[in-house]
Amino acid sequence: MSTDTSKVAASNGTDAAAPAGKPTKAGAAANWADERLGIGGLSKFLSRKIFPDHWSFMLGEIALWSFVVLLVTGTFLTLWFKPSMAEITYQGSYAPLRGIDMSEAMASTLDISFDVRGGLLLRQVHHWAAMLFIASMMIHMMRVFFTGAHRKPREINWVIGATLLLLGTLEGFTGYSLPDDLLSGTGIRAADGFMMAIPIVGTYLSFFLFGGEFPGDDIIPRLFTIHVLLIPAILLALIGAHLILLIYHKHTQWPGPGRTEKNVVGYPMVPNYISKMTGFFFITFGVTALLGAFFSLNPVWKFGPYDPTKVTAGSQPDWYMGWPDGALRIMPGWESHFWGSTWSWNIFFPVIVLPMLAWMVVLMLPFIEAWITGDKREHHLLQRPRNAPTRTATFVALMTFYAGFWAAGGNDIIAIKFDLSINQITYFLRAFVFLGPIVAFMITRRWCISLQRKDNEKLLHGYETGTVIRTPEGAYHEKHLPVHEDEAYAMTVRDRGRVGEEPELKKNGKPTFRAKLRAFYYDHDVDKPTTEELSEAHRHAEHEAHELAAHEGHVVDGHDFDDHRHSAVEEPLSH
Amino acid sequence: MSSDLSEIEKHDDSHPELNAHTDALLPDPGMHEHHWRPTDVDPKAEKRAERQVSLFFGLSALCSVLFVVAYFAVEPGYDGDVWAGYGASNLALGSTLGFALLFLGIGVIQWARKLVVDIEHSEDRHPAASSPATREVAIAELKAALNESGMARRPFIRNAMIGSAALLGLPAIVMLKDLGQTNAQITAEQPYPGAGLEHTVWDAGVRVVRDVVGTPIRPGDLEIGDLVNAEPATIFDGSLHGAPLQIAKSKAATILLRMDPNDIDNDVTRNWSVDGIVAYSKICTHVGCPISLNERTTHHLLCPCHQSTFDLADHGKVIFGPAGRHLPQLPLGVDADGFLVALSDYPEPVGVSYWERNTHDIDTIFDDWSKNHAADAEQYGYKEGGQ
Numbered sequence: 001m002s003t004d005t006s007k008v009a010a011s012n013g014t015d016a017a018a019p020a021g022k023p024t025k026a027g028a029a030a031n032w033a034d035e036r037l038g039i040g041g042l043s044k045f046l047s048r049k050i051f052p053d054h055w056s057f058m059l060g061e062i063a064l065w066s067f068v069v070l071l072v073t074g075t076f077l078t079l080w081f082k083p084s085m086a087e088i089t090y091q092g093s094y095a096p097l098r099g100i101d102m103s104e105a106m107a108s109t110l111d112i113s114f115d116v117r118g119g120l121l122l123r124q125v126h127h128w129a130a131m132l133f134i135a136s137m138m139i140h141m142m143r144v145f146f147t148g149a150h151r152k153p154r155e156i157n158w159v160i161g162a163t164l165l166l167l168g169t170l171e172g173f174t175g176y177s178l179p180d181d182l183l184s185g186t187g188i189r190a191a192d193g194f195m196m197a198i199p200i201v202g203t204y205l206s207f208f209l210f211g212g213e214f215p216g217d218d219i220i221p222r223l224f225t226i227h228v229l230l231i232p233a234i235l236l237a238l239i240g241a242h243l244i245l246l247i248y249h250k251h252t253q254w255p256g257p258g259r260t261e262k263n264v265v266g267y268p269m270v271p272n273y274i275s276k277m278t279g280f281f282f283i284t285f286g287v288t289a290l291l292g293a294f295f296s297l298n299p300v301w302k303f304g305p306y307d308p309t310k311v312t313a314g315s316q317p318d319w320y321m322g323w324p325d326g327a328l329r330i331m332p333g334w335e336s337h338f339w340g341s342t343w344s345w346n347i348f349f350p351v352i353v354l355p356m357l358a359w360m361v362v363l364m365l366p367f368i369e370a371w372i373t374g375d376k377r378e379h380h381l382l383q384r385p386r387n388a389p390t391r392t393a394t395f396v397a398l399m400t401f402y403a404g405f406w407a408a409g410g411n412d413i414i415a416i417k418f419d420l421s422i423n424q425i426t427y428f429l430r431a432f433v434f435l436g437p438i439v440a441f442m443i444t445r446r447w448c449i450s451l452q453r454k455d456n457e458k459l460l461h462g463y464e465t466g467t468v469i470r471t472p473e474g475a476y477h478e479k480h481l482p483v484h485e486d487e488a489y490a491m492t493v494r495d496r497g498r499v500g501e502e503p504e505l506k507k508n509g510k511p512t513f514r515a516k517l518r519a520f521y522y523d524h525d526v527d528k529p530t531t532e533e534l535s536e537a538h539r540h541a542e543h544e545a546h547e548l549a550a551h552e553g554h555v556v557d558g559h560d561f562d563d564h565r566h567s568a569v570e571e572p573l574s575h
Numbered sequence: 576m577s578s579d580l581s582e583i584e585k586h587d588d589s590h591p592e593l594n595a596h597t598d599a600l601l602p603d604p605g606m607h608e609h610h611w612r613p614t615d616v617d618p619k620a621e622k623r624a625e626r627q628v629s630l631f632f633g634l635s636a637l638c639s640v641l642f643v644v645a646y647f648a649v650e651p652g653y654d655g656d657v658w659a660g661y662g663a664s665n666l667a668l669g670s671t672l673g674f675a676l677l678f679l680g681i682g683v684i685q686w687a688r689k690l691v692v693d694i695e696h697s698e699d700r701h702p703a704a705s706s707p708a709t710r711e712v713a714i715a716e717l718k719a720a721l722n723e724s725g726m727a728r729r730p731f732i733r734n735a736m737i738g739s740a741a742l743l744g745l746p747a748i749v750m751l752k753d754l755g756q757t758n759a760q761i762t763a764e765q766p767y768p769g770a771g772l773e774h775t776v777w778d779a780g781v782r783v784v785r786d787v788v789g790t791p792i793r794p795g796d797l798e799i800g801d802l803v804n805a806e807p808a809t810i811f812d813g814s815l816h817g818a819p820l821q822i823a824k825s826k827a828a829t830i831l832l833r834m835d836p837n838d839i840d841n842d843v844t845r846n847w848s849v850d851g852i853v854a855y856s857k858i859c860t861h862v863g864c865p866i867s868l869n870e871r872t873t874h875h876l877l878c879p880c881h882q883s884t885f886d887l888a889d890h891g892k893v894i895f896g897p898a899g900r901h902l903p904q905l906p907l908g909v910d911a912d913g914f915l916v917a918l919s920d921y922p923e924p925v926g927v928s929y930w931e932r933n934t935h936d937i938d939t940i941f942d943d944w945s946k947n948h949a950a951d952a953e954q955y956g957y958k959e960g961g962q
Contacts, residue, residue, distance in 0.1 A: 118646065118664070189825075190880065197929070202930050203930065207756065210755060214822070217818040260603070264697070272693065285676045287677070290677070307824070311866075312879065329881045331897045333861075341930050341931060347927075378702060485604050486607075489602075
């Protein structure tokens with residue numbers, strides 16, 4: 001970088017930033033900075049960077065900006081929040097709790113809510129932004145996987161993204177545990193139970209974290225440090241790495257006219273994306289501010305301070321912690337006792353093993369897929385979900401698995417709202433988390449395959465116009481028009497059949513496990529038509545058009561089947 | 576890096592992995608011709624867009640000013656003004672701040688969409704990998720560095736360095752030792768009453784008192800079907816403060832239920848009851864939520880957190896849900912003044928399971944308890960086989 005920078009710096013110094021005439025103020029400032037920092041090179045590198053345009057590329061940006069909102073509002077909150085479990089008597093302005101003993105953490109949370117102007121707003125915006133942060137990360141992850149953007153060379157960025165999701169979830173948990181109200185204290189106590197269930201080291205982990213027995217008076221200050229320093233620092237570093245890799249790889253793009261594996265078509269960072277992103281940051285912040293203004297959440301004053309002898313019915317964690325909580329609810333009560341020890345499978349498996357296992361599976365998805373397909377090429381063009389039926393179905397199966405557990409996390413609410421038996425809901429969900437994903441997989445894969453067929457139909461026979469033609473013989477058929485050349489082109493930019501090298505056979509001549517998986521992966525996949533099929537179909541369409549034209553009068557006005565197929569679509573349809 | 580980039584560019588065509596999807600059925604129609612927007616060609620449209628953008632910026636500025644006005648004009652707090660069911664301060668500050676941000680954002684986006692030049696460009700991609708030439712240079716330099724530093728030739732000091740650096744992890748880990756005392760230490764030292772996972776502050780003769788108010792209870796105070804949240808009198812005698820008090824409460828919380836003595840269908844449960852009054856730990860054996868949802872007709876107790884359900888008529892056994900163990904029962908007796916007391920601490924650890932927990936079935940627990948406590952318990956009216 002150094003040689004390049006010096007060149008840029010020199011040229012900027014003489015030509016660009018300080019032209020012969022009067023230097024502008026901005027130019028002088030840029031020159032000052034460049035002579036010391038050499039930012040010219042960086043600016044040259046970044047400012048004309050091209051990013052493709054598509055609404056779905058904005059989902060990750062929501063996550064990025066909500067993280068910034070979290071940093072801003074969180075910093076403000078630390079000015080008033082006291083992360084202490086020292087017991088004091090509340091004397092603030094919320095009358096129903098006045099005179100009640102509580103921790104300083106809870107009392108300062110009430111002060112922020114009622115005595116600091118805008119404090120309640122900060123709390124609510126912070127909490128809403130946290131929900132948005134995690135939700136947008138999840139949806140962004142779905143977008144990436146369904147469109148194949150996790151493939152080489154972006155596997156590491158997928159791993160970073162999955163780690164961000166895990167850390168974001170932990171950050172959320174430590175955050176909503178801080179006020180030390182009844183609900184958050186119940187959550188911390190459950191977390192203590194989770195730790196204790198870990199074989200051999202569980203009690204040690206719990207006693208070290210809590211500084212002795214639950215609840216002690218160390219947990220809130222320790223969670224505070226984890227929440228405001230440790231996890232945010234890692235998040236910030238990983239987000240930085242995520243973005244640097246995004247810039248290095250250049251963004252993926254949808255196939256289309258002029259868009260290939262070897263280029264990226266779109267608008268430059270400066271001025272287009274810098275302005276759109278800035279605007280979008282303010283919009284994200286504005287939306288969370290309005291949510292904080294109009295929609296109350298986590299009203300800790302209604303729950304009261306934490307008391308280890310109390311709990312409220314309908315106790316539930318924030319939504320993103322719902323699925324392990326649901327797993328905990330529908331797990332059978334298996335516990336083993338031998339040699340003076342107790343093994344809590346009923347807790348250890350659903351909340352420790354299962355989430356870690358699920359995270360590992362998500363982390364490994366790009367590598368598993370590449371191993372199965374044997375595809376070692378770089379990919380920069382996105383795939384429509386239908387064009388990778390097994391992949392799409394796999395992720396839908398994982399989502400169904402998640403949804404089953406998530407619903408289980410609200411089994412009591414479902415039972416009350418829909419007047420159902422909680423026992424039956426629980427038994428149903430126990431079966432659902434195993435059978436649901438299989439059914440979802442099969443349906444999704446067939447659905448994708450049907451859509452692939454439909455694409456081929458469209459390519460070969462055109463789209464349905466809705467115009468029904470009656471021939472003089474009295475037969476009816478629907479008129480089809482060829483799809484636009486841009487769309488037709490985009491639809492055909494996809495691999496034909498298997499791409500990787502075939503795995504070798506086993507010594508006994510039978511296919512390896514990998515070969516079987518690959519066969520399964522591509523099973524029933526519908527290939528795009530061949531060039532011959534396509535030209536045959538076009539010939540057929542032309543022939544049909546002549547046939548129709550041969551009939552008396554004009555069968556349909558406008559889009560006749562003539563040689564100017566493509567222009568027919570470009571004209572407005574309603575003339 | 577800059578010199579590498581030019582090499583990559585030269586090298587580009589030799590990377591076949593970027594030539595994927597070459598099986599194009601149709602010719603690439605190529606990038607579209609740029610369509611000019613009305614704001615690009617019509618000065619009126621351009622002016623209009625400019626006015627729109629400045630209107631949004633103006634509205635944003637107005638909202639920021641209104642935020643400051645609201646900050647000083649509207650009282651915060653629960654007792655402050657309420658508008659339409661909302662805290663007035665929160666609503667005023669939130670909506671002014673929200674709209675200030677939103678209008679600013681909309682203004683900038685409108686500027687970007689209507690006025691910033693929107694010509695699509697195409698930029699070449701390069702393979703993620705560095706070119707073989709760069710790689711060669713990098714490897715050569717790395718080798719030279721290894722050589723010059725002697726890392727390769729002096730394995731002993733290299734390994735010694737790695738080893739000593741790795742050992743620096745030890746101080747960091749050892750420091751964590753003082754995060755807190757272990758259960759074994761706390762149980763042995765008993766730094767406060769009822770310390771350690773195997774104990775609570777309950778003891779023989781400790782009165783069972785009502786939660787919150789701390790008044791003792793006579794058996795006659797309870798009707799059949801009454802459920803009482805109870806605590807040991809120790810919680811209210813002023814001897815415990817701060818963390819030890821919270822720890823004591825977190826383990827000692829107890830549920831009292833009076834049922835028809837004929838409904839009790841377990842001998843141990845009957846032995847530890849007084850006139851159909853049974854006492855159980857309120858702390859769920861699953862992950863430790865306090866349990867309090869009672870089904871009066873069935874003597875079933877439901878945990879609100881994960882719906883484990885326990886049968887209080889039958890030694891608190893689990894009849895539904897994820898809990899793995901029965902609820903520990905507190906042996907009850909009556910003291911000389913006629914108030915309910917505990918006959919001992921809980922006969923087994925309360926609350927969540929942990930690895931070191933020595934778990935037994937209810938009959939073994941009862942036999943152990945009888946050996947150690949039955950004789951002392953007689954002063955509180957305990958008699959095996961019924962009271």
